[in-house]
Amino acid sequence: MALRSALTLGRGLRGARSARAFCSAGELKKTLVYDEHLAEEGKMVDFAGYLMPVQYHKKGSPHALSIIDSTKWTREGASLFDVSHMCSIRWTGKNAIDFVERVTTADVRGLPTMKGTLSVILNEAGGVIDDTMVTKCHSAEHGEHVYQVVNAGCADKDLAHFEEQLGKFGGDVKMEVLWDSRGLFALQGPKAVEVLQRHSPSTDLKSVAFGQSVWMKINGIECFVTRCGYTGEDGFELFVPGDHAVAVWRLLVAAPETRLAALGARDALRLEAGLCLYGHDLDDETTPPEAGLSWVVGKSRRDPASKNPFLGSEKVLAQLNDKTLVKKLRAGLMNPTGPPAREGADIETLDGLVVGKVTSGTMAPCIKKNISMGYINKPHNKQGTELQVVVRGKRYLATVTKMPFVPTKYYKI
Incomplete structure (x- = not known):
């Protein structure tokens, strides 16, 4: 199935609850490569309602690294992370960009096509509801649209917040939640580009800068790929259609440069890189200027007279203009x-x-x-x-x- 078709399988949320809201107490979800984690004897834990690996323990496997060694490998080679638990959203409609600019601080309109940026979702008091990646995209099927990724642990409240704001906003905006119908993998480290380029000869990755996205074929399978990550290293996040997720995972794992990595190494890597973890370093009582994230407020979003101000702009712009308020x-x-x-x-x-x-x-x-x-x-x-x-x-x-x-x-x- 082509990815552009697979994306249409995402759950539209308007008028419905997130599927996770139907989970009974104690019920945990599994990603599409859950069995691959078990095959490497991954130590599985509850992370944001999903069973996710902390590290791998299969005796004799090259992937059975300590968290320390896995962290070091990522900075020297290539590590593959399953991040499919994170929630993806596609925004379409003629007012989609205006809406995303209402609920985030990103200058979406000013982004080049197929370019993304880190942003934040704020409440009306300027507190951070979640941090998020926002990308302006284009495809033959959907034309210009916005692709967004939010944290798994915040997804339910984020989606409820978006639903509430959609009701207030009006206009032509459609939200499609793309969660369990696809795999989302992060290939990180200085050798990630070698691994990915080997299986994608039709795309020149030297022309793809950090933050840019491309539609590309990985061993013939069309995927949406962004050069980004949560480690401080060069790397890529791969949005893979569900029926090909295991095949792409195995292809990347088979590369001699690749080792599997999991939550333990991911946390050490992001902290070394000075990156925030929501619920720990960010919360809904902390503003972007306090968090050292003033740069996520796009320059075009700093006009207090804007006709489409982002939620929480009054407090945040006041802090940006008068640092004594921080x-x-x-x-x-x-x-x-x-x-x-x-x-x-x-x-x-x-x-x-x-x-x-x-x-x-x-x-x-x-x-x-x-x-x-x-x-x-x-x-x-x-x-x-x-x-x-x-x-x-x-x-x-x-x-x-x-x-x-x-x-x-x-x-x-």
Whole structure:
């Protein structure tokens, strides 16, 4: 089945509830490559209502790596992640772009065709409901449309929010939810381009910059591919029609450069890259300027007199125009001694005044240092400021550090 046809199988939500809303208590969903995870003895856990692997344990398999080794492999080779649990949406209709600009901060109209951007979905108070990828697309079947990906753990509330806003917005807009009818895979690392190019000779990936999307054939199977990722490395996310998902997965796994990777490595990679995880580093009481994400507000979206302002624009634009309104900021920390500071740890001045909270932390596999990020009250958030973190009742010196902790390697033309 051609992908453009397969996309029509996505569930339209208007007038219906998300399929996940019908799951009984304790019922977990499986992605299309669930059996592939089991074949490699993946340790499966509940993640956003799906059974997803943390890492793989099959004895003698090259994919049975520790989380540390899997993280390092991604930065040196190519790692394949199943991210099919994430929710995809296609917006069509003559007012689709206007609607997406209403519910996100993206300058969708200003994007070149087949180009995407990170954005955020905000509530009316400017708090972050979710972070999201938004791409302006074109296909023979649907013409110009918008493709969006939201976090699995936020999908139900995001879809309910969109449904509510559609009722207020009116106009010609159709939302199609593309969830379990396709595979969504992330091939990440410096050798990802070699692996993908080998099976896609008709597409020159050197001409595809980070953030760009292409329709391309992978071993003859038409897929929608975006050069992006959540690791800080070069890489691709592949939207694969459901009846070909296993075949494409196996094709990519078979490459000598490829190792399977899972949730454990993904979290370490994104933290090394200084990237937020919703529900930890972002929430609905935090604004983009506070999160260090002012750049996701497109320049054309910063006009307070706009006829189509994004939700929450009043507070966010006020903070962008007057930085004194921002009282706390997301910042990186390194503590050279003791264990890494984890979520919830207090951040204090050296004389014991609490000035912030850690939201994520780990021992970074690639630099072998304790790293964390959190929200720190101004002016204590300045780089080089010496603070302390409280871990299990003990205090350890920590220094405010620039993020990312590991240099990013996004492919640019």
